[in-house]
Amino acid sequence: MNFKCKILFLIFLVLLSFSGCGKLDESVSQSNNAKIQFIDDDGKEISLEKPAQRIISMYSAHTENIYYLGAGDKLIGGYNCIYPPEAAFLDEYDYKGDPEQVIAAQPDLLLIRPFIRQKAPDYIKTIENAGIPVVSLYPSSFDEFDEYINKLALLTATEQNAKKLLDDFHNEINTIKELTSKQQDKKNVFFESTDINIRTVTPDSMAGLAIETAGGINLAKDAKPIDQGSTIAPFGEEKILENADKIDVYISQRGSMNSGGDLISISQRPGFDTIKAVKEGKVFVINEKIISSPSFRYVKGVREAARFLYPDLMDNIxxxxxxxxxxxxxxxxxxxxxxxxxxxxxxxxxxxxxxxxxxxxxxxxxxxxxxxxxxxxxxxxxxxxxxxxxxxxxxxxxxxxxxxxxxxxxxxxxxxxxxxxxxxxxxxxxxxxxxxxxxxxxxxxxxxxxxxxxxxxxxxxxxxxxxxxxxxxxxxx
Amino acid sequence: MKKLLMFLTVGLFVFAMAGCTNSQSVSESNSKGEQEVSENKDSGEDSDKVNTDESKKAILVVSFGTSYNDSREKTIGAVENKITEAFPDYEVRRAFTSGMIINKLKDRDGLEIDNVEQAMQKLYDEGFGKVVVQPTHIMNGYEYDEMKEAVKPFEAKFSSLSYGTPLLNDDKDYEEAIKAVMSEIPETEDKDSAVVFMGHGTDHPANSAYAKLNDKLKEMGYDNVFVGTVESTPDFDDVLEEVNNSGAKKVVLYPFMIVAGDHANNDMAGDEEDSWKTMFKKEGYETIPVIKGLGEYEGIRNLFVEHTRAALEG
Known part of the structure; x- marks a missing residue:
């Protein structure tokens, strides 16, 4: 390297360090304004100096919502996430695995939900002990969705986006509600959440509310949760067959946590061929991720339910x-x-x-x-x-x-x-x-x-x- | 010094915790249950003891498994029931070879199904002296090999232990299986229809069973019946070529799998663009998929009974 080059290189280095300083000052001054404080859903007090830049999300709904909020570029890892499609290519971290993998990735935020802390308390504790902030969020009812999104927005500095997304989300749900509420011929719906003992969902669960918003009458509107706090409710074959001629639409939920049947398996169950919806081919399978998960995609689930119930109204061309x-x-x-x-x-x-x-x-x-x-x-x-x-x-x-x-x-x-x-x-x-x-x-x-x-x-x-x-x-x- | 001690304690704790979760994940993923077996050995049981009471007899029916609850009972369940009816003196037990399916059923539906080692260990612990292991596999592929591998450590622990053969073992089996299935398929009467069986396929040498089945069908006069596999050869393109050459105008699809599960519902009959149904339609064939696992054919269930009989009499 000749002398000229050396000088140029030095000037470059000095400039680089100055520009770095500038950025540092800026972020520090920002962080003072943006101090994040709230109680998370594990009851833990959260206090962060600044929004997260390197997030690992261990719950697919968090991942989806962060992408919707426009902060997908802040995610460095996920767990079993396949939506939006780019989330499928995030590095995979599993709470059943080695917490050192998370620690080594140096995230500045690990997002979980209470279920994960219950399942893997030691895993989470190890990560917390390493000084990595862990925030646990899960809206236990639809009413808490906005508050949940606002917390995610705070953590990712996307409050403006959150406001617009939530407005659009509720507007669309209300539009569907308005459209279907005008239908004279109300449809009776049975919603199957698992095929073992044929269980349904509680009426105030997200899926239960989706049926209501879609203008359906839930056959299991009095169903009680199987365990306290659960959205799964027992129903049983007998009660279904008692109401066989009343069920206009049969919706079955499938996914990794739910195993409702499909058109073929449901229609082949003994006695089920007497169900009106089975006879008329009105058995629909819906993915649990769009009807039971607290994400902006829920609006798709509500729209799908409305399409199942009132196809001509919803699918006008x-x-x-x-x-x-x-x-x-x-x-x-x-x-x-x-x-x-x-x-x-x-x-x-x-x-x-x-x-x-x-x-x-x-x-x-x-x-x-x-x-x-x-x-x-x-x-x-x-x-x-x-x-x-x-x-x-x-x-x-x-x-x-x-x-x-x-x-x-x-x-x-x-x-x-x-x-x-x-x-x-x-x-x-x-x-x-x-x-x-x-x-x-x-x-x-x-x-x-x-x-x-x-x-x-x-x-x-x-x-x-x-x-x-x-x-x-x-x-x- | 105090600080150093604390640091060490915390470090050890973290290390121990990490260790804990590590071993937990191993035992979870180790669905083959080697751990369970060795645990039992450690518990002080006399593992050299041989069960000799041959009046205590059991048949272990070993299947790959399926997460389709409805289909499972119609197919695997029906085979097990048929075996139970045929051999009333025997206790009939179920085991699956797919750890993934066992775990899925446990996590999703709370169903506990034994893998082969667990089932064998239970039979041993309960003092059974005569055991027949009857697979519901199609042929002697990886699943069958793994099943035998899992039973092997128990071979000396029962005074009588024998294996039934899978569906397609010797030449006679091919003929019997074809007769059993074809007697329940009406479309062979229609010369404009091609009947296409979709098998699973494997990279195991036993995959040749599908080509052999295809040849045997022709030998037995079923010129418009073809066999293909999802994961190996003959593949969809091979079958398409045969169908094109046959002059058929209509295709009727059947799974050649014990259970009409994921492959039958999705890869064969699904509405997706790469399902066999859609691919045949794209070629201009009127296509009708029939979701019926081999376990739903009376004749196939009887064949498994005969294979069990041969094993317990042999």
Missing amino acids: DEYKNDNIATRRDFAIMAVKYKHIPIFIPSSSSYYSTEHKGHTFGLFEDIDWNDKDFDYIETAVENGYVSWDKGEGGKEYFNADKNVSRDELAQWLFVMGDFKNVDVNIPIDDLEKSSHKRIVQILVDNHIFELNNGCFEPERYVTNNEIIKALSCLDVH
Whole structure:
């Protein structure tokens, strides 16, 4: 290194240290204003000098909410978190493992919930003894949700975001409530939380409230908790079968903590074929994470419950009755709403460590989990209703603005429906141009698509109106 | 000095605590239960004792397991019941080989199901002298090997211990299994329909059982019946090619697994874009999945009874 270089290097170092100092002063002065004090849900007094910068969250709802609050970049680790999709790639810390791993990661905040302290008191104590602040939060009822979010916001310096998110959250819940409250034909609902002894939820639990908000009448509105403080309530097969003809909608909760049945297993239980909802195919499975977990995603669970109860009201697609050329995004929304299928939510904590032959939920380069149509797009793709594209290095793209051709529409429609081979074999002059000859032939034979001078015109783009017309054929087939 | 002492105490405490949690996680993850076995040895029991009272007889039915509570009783439960009916002098017990499923059922549903070691230890402790271990596995794959491995330490502890064979062991089994299943599948009558069985598949050499089954079906005249696996060969593309060549217009999917659990519900019949149902539909086939585990076929249950009979008479 010559002399000039040495001088330059020295000046650089001096500048660097000054800029560092500036930052240090700033953060110190900020911290004096931002002193955080509250009692956490383990009854422990929390006092922090400044918002956290390196957080390990051991509860998936905390993780989700921190991402919603816009502080996802402050998270350095999680436990069994798979939503939002980026949370699945956080380093994993397990309270059943070695606390030294947490200590070595040097977080400035470990977020837990009371359940974890009860399960692993020594683990938590070891981390506390190492001087790492541990905050335990869990809203025991829906009424405490705002307070809980505000505490998370304090810890992550996102109070402004929290206010807006909470306003939006409550507005959306109220909008659903208002919509469904006007329905004359009230639906009776049974909510199954586990299939062992067929248990339900308490009426004041988050799931219980979701049924109420969605405009349903909870068959188990008098259910009492199985243990004090629990949201699980005994119900039993006998009482269900007594009310078999009254149950309009049967919702079953599944996930790592709950094992409700599904349409097939429920309908195969002895006597259950007499249940009105089973006879009418109104058995729906909902992921516990969106209906029983204190996260902003709860609004999705409430909306889903309302869709199960009042599909026509919640899944209206009148706004697409126009002659605009349709895009993939348009089709995805129309398809999911038209079929009234539940939104796709991965449930297994190993979802991202398992290889998927098709699309992996949440990994489109061009669709963010905050996209307003995220659930419709992911659900349509996961059900094979709409195509997507693979780019360089296996990257996945939805290409939401891409127009939809007749050839594509034919394939997607065939996957959505149950079309039969009618063996008419109407001649199609340009069938060779289609990538899905077998499907096009069946759909033309079934008069789902009309020919133009003997041609199918596979490459021609379709309008929204044409899609709605094509979807309406699914009712017949 | 005082400070140093305190530091040491705290340090030791932290170390001990860390140690505690460590060993806890080991014992939790060690679902194979080696620990339980050695604990029993340490408890002063005479581990060299051989149970000779052959009037105390038991059949241990060993299954992989499933977390689908409804399906479990219709399949594994039904096989166990059939064996119980056939051999009234025997006490019939259940064990699962999947530690993951045992743990899941315990955590989620509070159900306690023994692994093979635990079940064997209990039979031993309770003084059974004659034990037959009957797997409900499809073939001699990893699960079967692991089961034998787990029973091995107990082999000398009973005056009579024998193993039943899995579903597909010798040539006759293939024929019997095909007869048992096909007699309950109506679609083979329809020449426009292809019947596709979805097996699990494994990287164990025993995976050849699926190809053999596929060949045997053709040999027995089932030209439109095909076998594929989720995790190995023949895979979906192999089956698709066979279906394409068969000229079928419709595909009927059946699991070739004892339990219609996760694979049957999701990988075979699920609505996901990569399920076999959706993939066949994308190719233009009218596709009908049937959720029926092998344990739900009367003929298959009888085959397991016969395998048990061979073991206890042999």
